[in-house]
Amino acid sequence: MENPTGAQMVVRTLEDLGVERIFGYPGAAIIDIYDELMNSQRISHVLARHEQGAVHMADGYARATGKVGCALVTSGPGATNTVTAIATAYGDSIPLVLITGQVSTGLIGTDAFQEVDTMGVTRPVVKHSFLCKKPEEVPKFLRQAFYIASTGRKGPVVVDIPKNCQTPRMPEGFVEQKDVSLRSYNPTVLGHKGQIKRAMTTLATARRPVLIYGGGVIQGEACAELRELVERFNLPVVTTLMGISGFPSSDRHFLGMVGMHGIYAANEALHNCDALFAVAVRFDDRVTNNVKKFCPNATVIHIDVDPASISKCVHADIPVVGDAKAVLGQCLGACDELHLAGSELTEWWGMLDGFRKAHPLSYPHPQGLIMPQDVVRAVSERLQGQDYYVTTDVGQHQMFVAQYFGFERPRTFITSGGLGTMGFGFPAAAGAKMAHPKAQVICFTGDGSFQMNMQELSTCKQYHLPVKIFILDNHVLGMVRQWQSLFYDQRYAATCLDFNPDFVRLAEAFGHQGIAVSDPAELDSAVERALAMEDELVIVDVRVNPDAKVFPMQRVGGSSEDMILSEEEA
Amino acid sequence: MRHIISILIENQAGALSRVVGLFSQRGYNIESLTVAPTEDPTLSRCTILTLGDVEEAEQITKQLHKLVDVLRVNAYAHDGAAPGLERELVLVKLPIPNRNVRDDIRAVCEIYHASIIELTPEIVTVEYVDSSDKVEDFVKMISGYSDILETVRSGVLGIARGNRYMKG
Known part of the structure; x- marks a missing residue:
């Protein structure tokens, strides 16, 4: 041409x-x-x-x-x-x-x-x-x-x-320059060697180390290096919301998500650690709670490709700027060079296992009502071992998925963490299905979130994107309502979705399948039926208990361990 | 604390708005801002005076570095260990009600090494260049002789001392 x-x-x-x-x-x-x-x-x-x-x-x-x-x-x-x-x-x-x-x-x-x-x-x-x-x-x-x-x-x-x-043509003699060089943009890839040695020596001598990682480990393709480091040092691992799926949740080192709705043991691990090895996290307020009370006794090692993320929220004692994959590779190299090896950390693991046993995730089971957590567990159980991708919208259901699903492979959990965009989950699922047509692609959403971008049901029909949509339908904006319930004297200002469409007929109107469930006894079979319809987009409208709440929940302004663990404590 | 932040940016559309936008977006204040092309016409030099603590200045510097159009950033703390040189230009327009006032203004200008750049029977415009605090002294002093009609300040320009320099 x-x-x-x-x-x-x-x-x-x-x-x-x-x-x-x-x-x-x-x-x-x-x-x-x-x-x-x-x-x-x-x-x-x-x-x-x-x-x-x-x-x-x-x-x-x-x-x-x-x-x-x-x-x-x-x-x-x-x-x-x-x-x-x-x-x-x-x-x-x-x-x-x-x-x-x-x-x-x-x-x-x-x-x-x-x-x-x-x-x-x-x-x-x-x-x-x-x-x-x-x-x-x-x-x-x-x-x-x-x-x-x-x-x-x-x-x-x-x-x-x-x-x-x-519309116009390129000028005569136009030669395209294909290599990109930008004098004012040169991201740092390799970390500073001296800093890496300091970081690894600190980690090797720590008695209560914790590794926290974030979404950057997944985006930076550094999951394998992360796992190797964890195994060498027998490190307890905690993740941010965005890091979920970057480290297998069935691994014994994994304590779970930290933060606002983090797992009890993970938040306690943060609060009690003496060295925090942070990889590709940016210490968002939902992770730290009150930064002044965050990891009070820890030496903070912070690896991040973005220098502006370092010491922005949490002061880094040992900062390392660089790409997560490259720097973790260097860290492993430095261990070999310095002959560093982890200790058993018997006492620390004893303490952590105590935290795990003291308050594992739990929720009430009122008679005759489906709990949203039940839905997440039912879907998760049926998908384990399969090729799947899970997207969520934003709110209570997002936290339930983060807490209960149990992800094993990188990139399988797709959620809007930073901005928290309702309406993200369903189109994101369509995008994921486009990329992986043979995988099961699940969207967990709420009746609020789903209505923000449900027009894409047409797109999914046109391009044959048979994703499975589980609406955890409580007819309320659950997360805001939870706050109103706990901190605003049960004044439910504008959080009641008194009218919703009939989601089953909505699915049918777009040429898809719909299933409605409200009886706990029918949940399992509904999930099974939906997942079995390989070539159909299925909306499963699950009527769940509107009073379900996400716990643990950190007290705003407190430390990582200031957690409300159940409704009775609130 | 006063921080003078010097920035070399690509001289292209939108670059300055990213710099200015970053300050408002992240809640940093701009006391003054100047920008003009350098000896290399593809680069502009921007000088921003901001107030804040050391951590804030460090964070501003890092955030500025992140902008794709920004080539170099340097921050000089006014009372830090290695303060830079700084200059500011001011133009002041004053009415001359009578000859005595004109003579007084001329005398003040002589003492300060300021120049009169325009003189009409009714109006005098003076120019003065020095550090910001001297500029303030001068404006205050001269306002004692006639009611100022207009002041125009260039904003602070900063440059490192000695053999340190910032180049593309």
């Missing part, structure tokens, strides 16, 4: 970068790129029903594969509709490239039809963004966007392409 147009260069570059799936929604300012996309044999497009859904799908695809998610939308409302989804990816450092159409450069600034300052609107929620001014910038910026999105601390990048950069 001699002298291609801007739009042709978009498609050619995406093909060259290995993009296979693109999620989007067309419009006037992006029509030329869509026209070219029709010619591509290598990229298949998924037409969502809302731009937010499209970007969440690309996000779910990225989380389930480790590839860069890619989405394509038009200018103005097309772009503004994606803002929540971009912010969701930004909140969890997910590699994503969003291509937005823009009005022609001559019209920029004139309040033209469907014009919005996309760079300006998205600026606080992107890792970086580009506005093309000339057609020849299009391939260059796209390559840079993919590079930036997928290196260092990953994140979403927006490339805004005005219409008059899509």
